[in-house]
Amino acid sequence: STQTAIPSGPSNRRASRSVLVAYGQRKIWVGGDAPVVVQSMTNTDTANAIETAIQIRDLARAGSELVRLTVDRPEAAEAVPYIREQLDKMEVDVPLVGDFHYNGHTLLNDYPECAKALSKYRINPGNVGKGAKRDTQFAQMIEVAARYDKPVRIGVNWGSLDQALLARIMDENAGRAEPWSAQAVMYEALITSAIENAVRAEELGLGRDKIILSCKVSGVQDLIAVYRELAKRCDYPLHLGLTEAGMGSKGIVASTAALSVLLQEGIGDTIRISLTPEPGGDRTKEVIVGQEILQTMGLRKFTPMVIACPGCGRTTSTTFQELADNIQTYLREQMPEWKKTYPGVEAMNVAVMGCIVNGPGESKHANIGISLPGTGESPAAPVFVDGAKFATLRGERIVEEFQDIVLNYVKKNYSN
Ligand code: SF4
Numbered sequence: 001s002t003q004t005a006i007p008s009g010p011s012n013r014r015a016s017r018s019v020l021v022a023y024g025q026r027k028i029w030v031g032g033d034a035p036v037v038v039q040s041m042t043n044t045d046t047a048n049a050i051e052t053a054i055q056i057r058d059l060a061r062a063g064s065e066l067v068r069l070t071v072d073r074p075e076a077a078e079a080v081p082y083i084r085e086q087l088d089k090m091e092v093d094v095p096l097v098g099d100f101h102y103n104g105h106t107l108l109n110d111y112p113e114c115a116k117a118l119s120k121y122r123i124n125p126g127n128v129g130k131g132a133k134r135d136t137q138f139a140q141m142i143e144v145a146a147r148y149d150k151p152v153r154i155g156v157n158w159g160s161l162d163q164a165l166l167a168r169i170m171d172e173n174a175g176r177a178e179p180w181s182a183q184a185v186m187y188e189a190l191i192t193s194a195i196e197n198a199v200r201a202e203e204l205g206l207g208r209d210k211i212i213l214s215c216k217v218s219g220v221q222d223l224i225a226v227y228r229e230l231a232k233r234c235d236y237p238l239h240l241g242l243t244e245a246g247m248g249s250k251g252i253v254a255s256t257a258a259l260s261v262l263l264q265e266g267i268g269d270t271i272r273i274s275l276t277p278e279p280g281g282d283r284t285k286e287v288i289v290g291q292e293i294l295q296t297m298g299l300r301k302f303t304p305m306v307i308a309c310p311g312c313g314r315t316t317s318t319t320f321q322e323l324a325d326n327i328q329t330y331l332r333e334q335m336p337e338w339k340k341t342y343p344g345v346e347a348m349n350v351a352v353m354g355c356i357v358n359g360p361g362e363s364k365h366a367n368i369g370i371s372l373p374g375t376g377e378s379p380a381a382p383v384f385v386d387g388a389k390f391a392t393l394r395g396e397r398i399v400e401e402f403q404d405i406v407l408n409y410v411k412k413n414y415s416n
Helices: 049-062 074-089 104-110 112-117 131-147 163-174 182-203 220-233 248-264 285-296 319-341 359-365 398-414
Strands: 019-023 026-030 037-041 066-070 096-100 120-123 152-157 211-216 270-272 305-308 349-353 368-371 381-385 388-393
Touching: 026 037, 037 285, 049 066, 049 074, 049 285, 066 074, 074 096, 074 104, 074 112, 096 104, 104 112, 104 120, 104 131, 120 131, 131 152, 131 182, 152 182, 163 182, 182 211, 182 220, 211 220, 220 248, 248 285, 270 285, 305 319, 319 349, 319 398, 349 359, 359 368, 359 381, 368 398, 381 398, 388 398
Parallel strands: 037 066, 037 270, 066 096, 096 120, 120 152, 152 211, 305 349, 349 368
Antiparallel strands: 019 026, 368 381, 381 388
């Protein structure tokens, strides 16, 4: 009989060139066979160098492999080399990407130390200038990139689409026997803007292996349609992200919906999850969501996967939620050190379950699993290690004792 193979994950990665984004010994490859890169962006005032350096450090520690920061005015450009210096002191070697709009040509030329300290430039072709000035100003930025051997992302955004180009595409469309829909014209304008500017950058002397493209929109279906087409028309690596994804669960869901469809089709070489943080909210959340999308899809491994049941009427105590949360946080906090000392530890699975209905079964499938007592069960938490009963925890110190079991398991199984 014919059997349908169960796919184990995307194996159809789109062929693209590899672009190196580097700072010192830190080398991040984007595209080709490189793993999909997680990046993020600061929301501090770049001119406030200390605050910005601290946020970059936090984002990098959370796992952001590239961090973008806006360079919007002379004070910000002046601060960039100082931010890099502060990061060096903190031993944070994450490559920095400068985000330029309107005055990038001036800032990159007037502040060479800023241009050198950045590892990549993001250029929005819709915000480069108007008329004849546009071409000159675009060329000035590309010349700086070529001079310092820096890669660029030609980052188109439909909120700031090049209006002259849009008008041209609309004129072309009007001449068609069967004109496209307004939506199709918009898609075409986004894609054309990205590709034409990339080709122009190459003509101006930027290497073929120095260009990454993005075409960000805020609708899920629009993003999927635009990137499918963009992916077909070029072999530049692609940066994926739903722009203005939104707040809270909506932002997470919309980004996940859009990105997972594209990633499953092998499209996307670096991602950024644009979440609007809640007031006082933690910026690192966008890094964690990005990692979780890639990890749950089986594309990358960042941290031991915690499997937790949702809890139900059988869950007796809040200890269960606390334990699940606590273990997740504990693992994330330990990861930077563990990754250095214990290679491969991110592949581990940990189950935290609320009762014995599914608890022991799920625990046996994980490397380590614990089931807290449910209603009517004796106050004991069986722990399984590699499928076999290992211990029964009781009392006030269940969390600490479970953490110790996890740490000992890591030391024993992942030491060189
Ligand atoms: Fe409820 Fe137990 Fe299932 Fe958790 S494992 S959802 S507590 S029945």
